[in-house]
Amino acid sequence: MILQFILQLLGFARQASDEDREWMEEVQSGKKASLQKLYERYKRILFGMIYKILNNREETEDLLQEIFVQAWRKSDQYEPQRGSVYSFLATMARNKAIDRTRSKAFKNRKKDDYVLNDDEYSFHLSTDNPNPEENLQLTERAVAVRKALASLHKKEREVLYISYFHGLSQSEIAEKIDIPLGTVKYRMRQGMIKLRDTLDQDTI
Structure with missing residues:
Protein backbone atom coordinates (compact mmCIF):
# COMPACT_ATOMS: atom_id res chain seq x y z
CA MET A 1 0.00 0.00 0.00
CA ILE A 2 1.21 3.49 -0.80
CA LEU A 3 0.61 4.71 2.76
CA GLN A 4 2.95 2.11 4.22
CA PHE A 5 5.53 2.81 1.54
CA ILE A 6 5.55 6.55 2.15
CA LEU A 7 5.73 6.09 5.90
CA GLN A 8 8.77 3.92 5.28
CA LEU A 9 10.31 6.39 2.89
CA LEU A 10 9.94 9.17 5.46
CA GLY A 11 12.35 7.20 7.57
CA PHE A 12 10.19 6.79 10.64
CA ALA A 13 8.73 3.35 9.91
CA ARG A 14 11.85 1.48 8.82
CA GLN A 15 12.42 0.02 12.29
CA ALA A 16 10.48 0.58 15.48
CA SER A 17 12.91 1.85 18.11
CA ASP A 18 13.31 -0.10 21.33
CA GLU A 19 12.44 3.02 23.29
CA ASP A 20 9.22 3.64 21.36
CA ARG A 21 8.15 0.04 21.78
CA GLU A 22 8.91 0.19 25.49
CA TRP A 23 6.85 3.36 25.88
CA MET A 24 3.93 1.86 23.96
CA GLU A 25 4.03 -1.26 26.12
CA GLU A 26 3.85 0.99 29.17
CA VAL A 27 0.90 2.83 27.62
CA GLN A 28 -0.79 -0.53 27.15
CA SER A 29 -0.19 -1.14 30.85
CA GLY A 30 -1.94 2.13 31.74
CA LYS A 31 1.01 4.50 32.18
CA LYS A 32 -0.07 7.92 30.92
CA ALA A 33 3.42 9.35 31.41
CA SER A 34 4.67 7.16 28.57
CA LEU A 35 1.93 8.46 26.29
CA GLN A 36 3.15 11.97 27.07
CA LYS A 37 6.66 10.92 26.00
CA LEU A 38 5.33 9.70 22.66
CA TYR A 39 3.36 12.92 22.30
CA GLU A 40 6.46 15.06 22.87
CA ARG A 41 8.46 13.00 20.38
CA TYR A 42 5.94 12.95 17.53
CA LYS A 43 3.65 15.96 17.98
CA ARG A 44 5.56 18.16 15.52
CA ILE A 45 5.77 15.52 12.82
CA LEU A 46 2.12 14.53 13.15
CA PHE A 47 1.03 18.16 13.30
CA GLY A 48 2.73 18.79 9.96
CA MET A 49 1.08 15.76 8.40
CA ILE A 50 -2.39 16.67 9.62
CA TYR A 51 -2.01 20.33 8.66
CA LYS A 52 -1.07 19.33 5.11
CA ILE A 53 -4.46 17.63 4.86
CA LEU A 54 -6.70 20.04 6.80
CA ASN A 55 -4.93 23.33 6.04
CA ASN A 56 -6.37 24.76 9.23
CA ARG A 57 -4.27 25.27 12.34
CA GLU A 58 -7.09 25.20 14.89
CA GLU A 59 -8.59 22.02 13.50
CA THR A 60 -5.14 20.45 13.24
CA GLU A 61 -4.40 21.17 16.91
CA ASP A 62 -7.79 19.76 17.89
CA LEU A 63 -7.32 16.60 15.84
CA LEU A 64 -3.79 16.07 17.15
CA GLN A 65 -5.20 15.84 20.66
CA GLU A 66 -7.85 13.40 19.44
CA ILE A 67 -5.15 11.17 17.95
CA PHE A 68 -3.40 10.69 21.26
CA VAL A 69 -6.67 10.16 23.11
CA GLN A 70 -7.44 7.44 20.59
CA ALA A 71 -3.92 6.05 20.89
CA TRP A 72 -4.52 5.73 24.64
CA ARG A 73 -7.89 4.05 24.23
CA LYS A 74 -6.78 1.75 21.43
CA SER A 75 -3.20 1.09 22.47
CA ASP A 76 -3.96 -2.62 22.59
CA GLN A 77 -4.29 -2.53 18.78
CA TYR A 78 -0.58 -1.76 18.38
CA GLU A 79 1.41 -4.84 17.36
CA PRO A 80 5.22 -4.38 17.08
CA GLN A 81 5.55 -7.01 14.36
CA ARG A 82 3.29 -4.99 12.06
CA GLY A 83 5.31 -1.76 12.14
CA SER A 84 6.74 1.03 14.23
CA VAL A 85 4.95 3.09 16.83
CA TYR A 86 5.23 6.08 14.51
CA SER A 87 3.56 4.12 11.72
CA PHE A 88 0.73 3.23 14.11
CA LEU A 89 0.23 6.87 15.12
CA ALA A 90 0.68 8.30 11.63
CA THR A 91 -1.80 5.89 10.06
CA MET A 92 -4.31 6.83 12.73
CA ALA A 93 -3.66 10.55 12.21
CA ARG A 94 -3.92 10.42 8.44
CA ASN A 95 -7.12 8.38 8.45
CA LYS A 96 -8.84 10.66 10.94
CA ALA A 97 -7.70 13.78 9.06
CA ILE A 98 -9.08 12.44 5.79
CA ASP A 99 -12.31 11.46 7.52
CA ARG A 100 -12.63 15.02 8.75
CA THR A 101 -12.18 16.45 5.24
CA ARG A 102 -15.14 14.32 4.18
CA SER A 103 -17.36 15.81 6.87
CA LYS A 104 -20.21 18.13 5.97
CA ALA A 105 -18.25 21.22 6.99
CA PHE A 106 -15.38 20.35 4.69
CA LYS A 107 -17.64 19.46 1.79
CA ASN A 108 -18.92 23.03 1.84
CA ARG A 109 -15.40 24.39 1.60
CA LYS A 110 -13.87 25.19 -1.78
CA LYS A 111 -11.30 22.53 -2.61
CA ASP A 112 -7.74 23.61 -3.29
Missing part, protein backbone atom coordinates in the same frame (compact mmCIF):
# COMPACT_ATOMS: atom_id res chain seq x y z
CA ASP A 113 -6.20 22.87 -6.65
CA TYR A 114 -3.89 19.88 -6.55
CA VAL A 115 -0.95 21.69 -8.07
CA LEU A 116 2.43 20.63 -6.74
CA ASN A 117 4.80 23.55 -6.20
CA ASP A 118 8.53 22.97 -6.26
CA ASP A 119 8.77 23.35 -2.48
CA GLU A 120 5.59 21.45 -1.59
CA TYR A 121 7.51 18.31 -0.76
CA SER A 122 9.88 20.02 1.65
CA PHE A 123 9.42 18.94 5.25
CA HIS A 124 9.96 21.94 7.51
CA LEU A 125 10.63 20.70 11.01
CA SER A 126 10.45 22.87 14.06
CA THR A 127 13.81 23.79 15.59
CA ASP A 128 12.41 24.55 19.05
CA ASN A 129 12.81 20.95 20.16
CA PRO A 130 14.90 20.99 23.35
CA ASN A 131 16.51 17.68 22.36
CA PRO A 132 19.42 18.52 19.98
CA GLU A 133 20.06 14.86 19.16
CA GLU A 134 16.45 14.33 18.11
CA ASN A 135 16.52 17.51 16.02
CA LEU A 136 19.64 16.24 14.23
CA GLN A 137 18.03 12.87 13.49
CA LEU A 138 14.86 14.48 12.14
CA THR A 139 16.86 16.92 10.01
CA GLU A 140 18.93 14.11 8.50
CA ARG A 141 15.78 12.17 7.68
CA ALA A 142 14.14 15.23 6.12
CA VAL A 143 17.22 15.86 3.97
CA ALA A 144 17.17 12.25 2.77
CA VAL A 145 13.48 12.52 1.88
CA ARG A 146 13.92 15.80 0.00
CA LYS A 147 16.82 14.34 -1.92
CA ALA A 148 14.82 11.26 -2.84
CA LEU A 149 11.78 13.26 -3.90
CA ALA A 150 13.92 15.69 -5.89
CA SER A 151 15.23 12.76 -7.93
CA LEU A 152 11.74 12.07 -9.27
CA HIS A 153 10.17 13.50 -12.36
CA LYS A 154 7.70 16.18 -11.26
CA LYS A 155 4.77 14.17 -12.64
CA GLU A 156 5.76 11.15 -10.54
CA ARG A 157 6.20 13.31 -7.46
CA GLU A 158 2.80 14.91 -8.05
CA VAL A 159 0.73 11.71 -7.99
CA LEU A 160 2.51 10.41 -4.88
CA TYR A 161 1.96 13.73 -3.11
CA ILE A 162 -1.74 13.89 -4.00
CA SER A 163 -2.32 10.30 -2.97
CA TYR A 164 -0.68 10.72 0.42
CA PHE A 165 -1.51 14.24 1.54
CA HIS A 166 -4.97 14.52 -0.03
CA GLY A 167 -6.06 10.90 0.36
CA LEU A 168 -7.28 10.44 -3.21
CA SER A 169 -7.49 7.04 -4.83
CA GLN A 170 -5.76 6.36 -8.13
CA SER A 171 -9.03 6.75 -10.04
CA GLU A 172 -9.76 10.03 -8.22
CA ILE A 173 -6.29 11.32 -9.08
CA ALA A 174 -6.83 10.42 -12.73
CA GLU A 175 -10.10 12.36 -12.76
CA LYS A 176 -8.70 15.33 -10.84
CA ILE A 177 -5.65 15.97 -13.02
CA ASP A 178 -7.31 14.64 -16.17
CA ILE A 179 -5.00 11.81 -17.15
CA PRO A 180 -5.69 8.10 -17.81
CA LEU A 181 -5.87 5.77 -14.82
CA GLY A 182 -3.12 3.63 -16.35
CA THR A 183 -0.85 6.67 -16.46
CA VAL A 184 -1.48 7.37 -12.77
CA LYS A 185 -0.62 3.78 -11.87
CA TYR A 186 2.53 3.86 -13.98
CA ARG A 187 3.78 7.15 -12.51
CA MET A 188 3.14 5.97 -8.96
CA ARG A 189 4.87 2.66 -9.54
CA GLN A 190 7.90 4.29 -11.19
CA GLY A 191 8.10 6.96 -8.51
CA MET A 192 7.99 4.42 -5.70
CA ILE A 193 10.70 2.31 -7.30
CA LYS A 194 12.98 5.33 -7.71
CA LEU A 195 12.35 6.49 -4.15
CA ARG A 196 13.16 3.08 -2.74
CA ASP A 197 16.35 2.83 -4.78
CA THR A 198 17.49 6.31 -3.79
CA LEU A 199 16.87 5.78 -0.09
CA ASP A 200 18.50 2.34 -0.16
CA GLN A 201 21.63 3.91 -1.67
CA ASP A 202 21.70 6.57 1.03
CA THR A 203 21.61 3.94 3.79
CA ILE A 204 24.47 1.85 2.41
Whole structure:
Protein backbone atom coordinates (compact mmCIF):
# COMPACT_ATOMS: atom_id res chain seq x y z
CA MET A 1 0.00 0.00 0.00
CA ILE A 2 1.21 3.49 -0.80
CA LEU A 3 0.61 4.71 2.76
CA GLN A 4 2.95 2.11 4.22
CA PHE A 5 5.53 2.81 1.54
CA ILE A 6 5.55 6.55 2.15
CA LEU A 7 5.73 6.09 5.90
CA GLN A 8 8.77 3.92 5.28
CA LEU A 9 10.31 6.39 2.89
CA LEU A 10 9.94 9.17 5.46
CA GLY A 11 12.35 7.20 7.57
CA PHE A 12 10.19 6.79 10.64
CA ALA A 13 8.73 3.35 9.91
CA ARG A 14 11.85 1.48 8.82
CA GLN A 15 12.42 0.02 12.29
CA ALA A 16 10.48 0.58 15.48
CA SER A 17 12.91 1.85 18.11
CA ASP A 18 13.31 -0.10 21.33
CA GLU A 19 12.44 3.02 23.29
CA ASP A 20 9.22 3.64 21.36
CA ARG A 21 8.15 0.04 21.78
CA GLU A 22 8.91 0.19 25.49
CA TRP A 23 6.85 3.36 25.88
CA MET A 24 3.93 1.86 23.96
CA GLU A 25 4.03 -1.26 26.12
CA GLU A 26 3.85 0.99 29.17
CA VAL A 27 0.90 2.83 27.62
CA GLN A 28 -0.79 -0.53 27.15
CA SER A 29 -0.19 -1.14 30.85
CA GLY A 30 -1.94 2.13 31.74
CA LYS A 31 1.01 4.50 32.18
CA LYS A 32 -0.07 7.92 30.92
CA ALA A 33 3.42 9.35 31.41
CA SER A 34 4.67 7.16 28.57
CA LEU A 35 1.93 8.46 26.29
CA GLN A 36 3.15 11.97 27.07
CA LYS A 37 6.66 10.92 26.00
CA LEU A 38 5.33 9.70 22.66
CA TYR A 39 3.36 12.92 22.30
CA GLU A 40 6.46 15.06 22.87
CA ARG A 41 8.46 13.00 20.38
CA TYR A 42 5.94 12.95 17.53
CA LYS A 43 3.65 15.96 17.98
CA ARG A 44 5.56 18.16 15.52
CA ILE A 45 5.77 15.52 12.82
CA LEU A 46 2.12 14.53 13.15
CA PHE A 47 1.03 18.16 13.30
CA GLY A 48 2.73 18.79 9.96
CA MET A 49 1.08 15.76 8.40
CA ILE A 50 -2.39 16.67 9.62
CA TYR A 51 -2.01 20.33 8.66
CA LYS A 52 -1.07 19.33 5.11
CA ILE A 53 -4.46 17.63 4.86
CA LEU A 54 -6.70 20.04 6.80
CA ASN A 55 -4.93 23.33 6.04
CA ASN A 56 -6.37 24.76 9.23
CA ARG A 57 -4.27 25.27 12.34
CA GLU A 58 -7.09 25.20 14.89
CA GLU A 59 -8.59 22.02 13.50
CA THR A 60 -5.14 20.45 13.24
CA GLU A 61 -4.40 21.17 16.91
CA ASP A 62 -7.79 19.76 17.89
CA LEU A 63 -7.32 16.60 15.84
CA LEU A 64 -3.79 16.07 17.15
CA GLN A 65 -5.20 15.84 20.66
CA GLU A 66 -7.85 13.40 19.44
CA ILE A 67 -5.15 11.17 17.95
CA PHE A 68 -3.40 10.69 21.26
CA VAL A 69 -6.67 10.16 23.11
CA GLN A 70 -7.44 7.44 20.59
CA ALA A 71 -3.92 6.05 20.89
CA TRP A 72 -4.52 5.73 24.64
CA ARG A 73 -7.89 4.05 24.23
CA LYS A 74 -6.78 1.75 21.43
CA SER A 75 -3.20 1.09 22.47
CA ASP A 76 -3.96 -2.62 22.59
CA GLN A 77 -4.29 -2.53 18.78
CA TYR A 78 -0.58 -1.76 18.38
CA GLU A 79 1.41 -4.84 17.36
CA PRO A 80 5.22 -4.38 17.08
CA GLN A 81 5.55 -7.01 14.36
CA ARG A 82 3.29 -4.99 12.06
CA GLY A 83 5.31 -1.76 12.14
CA SER A 84 6.74 1.03 14.23
CA VAL A 85 4.95 3.09 16.83
CA TYR A 86 5.23 6.08 14.51
CA SER A 87 3.56 4.12 11.72
CA PHE A 88 0.73 3.23 14.11
CA LEU A 89 0.23 6.87 15.12
CA ALA A 90 0.68 8.30 11.63
CA THR A 91 -1.80 5.89 10.06
CA MET A 92 -4.31 6.83 12.73
CA ALA A 93 -3.66 10.55 12.21
CA ARG A 94 -3.92 10.42 8.44
CA ASN A 95 -7.12 8.38 8.45
CA LYS A 96 -8.84 10.66 10.94
CA ALA A 97 -7.70 13.78 9.06
CA ILE A 98 -9.08 12.44 5.79
CA ASP A 99 -12.31 11.46 7.52
CA ARG A 100 -12.63 15.02 8.75
CA THR A 101 -12.18 16.45 5.24
CA ARG A 102 -15.14 14.32 4.18
CA SER A 103 -17.36 15.81 6.87
CA LYS A 104 -20.21 18.13 5.97
CA ALA A 105 -18.25 21.22 6.99
CA PHE A 106 -15.38 20.35 4.69
CA LYS A 107 -17.64 19.46 1.79
CA ASN A 108 -18.92 23.03 1.84
CA ARG A 109 -15.40 24.39 1.60
CA LYS A 110 -13.87 25.19 -1.78
CA LYS A 111 -11.30 22.53 -2.61
CA ASP A 112 -7.74 23.61 -3.29
CA ASP A 113 -6.20 22.87 -6.65
CA TYR A 114 -3.89 19.88 -6.55
CA VAL A 115 -0.95 21.69 -8.07
CA LEU A 116 2.43 20.63 -6.74
CA ASN A 117 4.80 23.55 -6.20
CA ASP A 118 8.53 22.97 -6.26
CA ASP A 119 8.77 23.35 -2.48
CA GLU A 120 5.59 21.45 -1.59
CA TYR A 121 7.51 18.31 -0.76
CA SER A 122 9.88 20.02 1.65
CA PHE A 123 9.42 18.94 5.25
CA HIS A 124 9.96 21.94 7.51
CA LEU A 125 10.63 20.70 11.01
CA SER A 126 10.45 22.87 14.06
CA THR A 127 13.81 23.79 15.59
CA ASP A 128 12.41 24.55 19.05
CA ASN A 129 12.81 20.95 20.16
CA PRO A 130 14.90 20.99 23.35
CA ASN A 131 16.51 17.68 22.36
CA PRO A 132 19.42 18.52 19.98
CA GLU A 133 20.06 14.86 19.16
CA GLU A 134 16.45 14.33 18.11
CA ASN A 135 16.52 17.51 16.02
CA LEU A 136 19.64 16.24 14.23
CA GLN A 137 18.03 12.87 13.49
CA LEU A 138 14.86 14.48 12.14
CA THR A 139 16.86 16.92 10.01
CA GLU A 140 18.93 14.11 8.50
CA ARG A 141 15.78 12.17 7.68
CA ALA A 142 14.14 15.23 6.12
CA VAL A 143 17.22 15.86 3.97
CA ALA A 144 17.17 12.25 2.77
CA VAL A 145 13.48 12.52 1.88
CA ARG A 146 13.92 15.80 0.00
CA LYS A 147 16.82 14.34 -1.92
CA ALA A 148 14.82 11.26 -2.84
CA LEU A 149 11.78 13.26 -3.90
CA ALA A 150 13.92 15.69 -5.89
CA SER A 151 15.23 12.76 -7.93
CA LEU A 152 11.74 12.07 -9.27
CA HIS A 153 10.17 13.50 -12.36
CA LYS A 154 7.70 16.18 -11.26
CA LYS A 155 4.77 14.17 -12.64
CA GLU A 156 5.76 11.15 -10.54
CA ARG A 157 6.20 13.31 -7.46
CA GLU A 158 2.80 14.91 -8.05
CA VAL A 159 0.73 11.71 -7.99
CA LEU A 160 2.51 10.41 -4.88
CA TYR A 161 1.96 13.73 -3.11
CA ILE A 162 -1.74 13.89 -4.00
CA SER A 163 -2.32 10.30 -2.97
CA TYR A 164 -0.68 10.72 0.42
CA PHE A 165 -1.51 14.24 1.54
CA HIS A 166 -4.97 14.52 -0.03
CA GLY A 167 -6.06 10.90 0.36
CA LEU A 168 -7.28 10.44 -3.21
CA SER A 169 -7.49 7.04 -4.83
CA GLN A 170 -5.76 6.36 -8.13
CA SER A 171 -9.03 6.75 -10.04
CA GLU A 172 -9.76 10.03 -8.22
CA ILE A 173 -6.29 11.32 -9.08
CA ALA A 174 -6.83 10.42 -12.73
CA GLU A 175 -10.10 12.36 -12.76
CA LYS A 176 -8.70 15.33 -10.84
CA ILE A 177 -5.65 15.97 -13.02
CA ASP A 178 -7.31 14.64 -16.17
CA ILE A 179 -5.00 11.81 -17.15
CA PRO A 180 -5.69 8.10 -17.81
CA LEU A 181 -5.87 5.77 -14.82
CA GLY A 182 -3.12 3.63 -16.35
CA THR A 183 -0.85 6.67 -16.46
CA VAL A 184 -1.48 7.37 -12.77
CA LYS A 185 -0.62 3.78 -11.87
CA TYR A 186 2.53 3.86 -13.98
CA ARG A 187 3.78 7.15 -12.51
CA MET A 188 3.14 5.97 -8.96
CA ARG A 189 4.87 2.66 -9.54
CA GLN A 190 7.90 4.29 -11.19
CA GLY A 191 8.10 6.96 -8.51
CA MET A 192 7.99 4.42 -5.70
CA ILE A 193 10.70 2.31 -7.30
CA LYS A 194 12.98 5.33 -7.71
CA LEU A 195 12.35 6.49 -4.15
CA ARG A 196 13.16 3.08 -2.74
CA ASP A 197 16.35 2.83 -4.78
CA THR A 198 17.49 6.31 -3.79
CA LEU A 199 16.87 5.78 -0.09
CA ASP A 200 18.50 2.34 -0.16
CA GLN A 201 21.63 3.91 -1.67
CA ASP A 202 21.70 6.57 1.03
CA THR A 203 21.61 3.94 3.79
CA ILE A 204 24.47 1.85 2.41
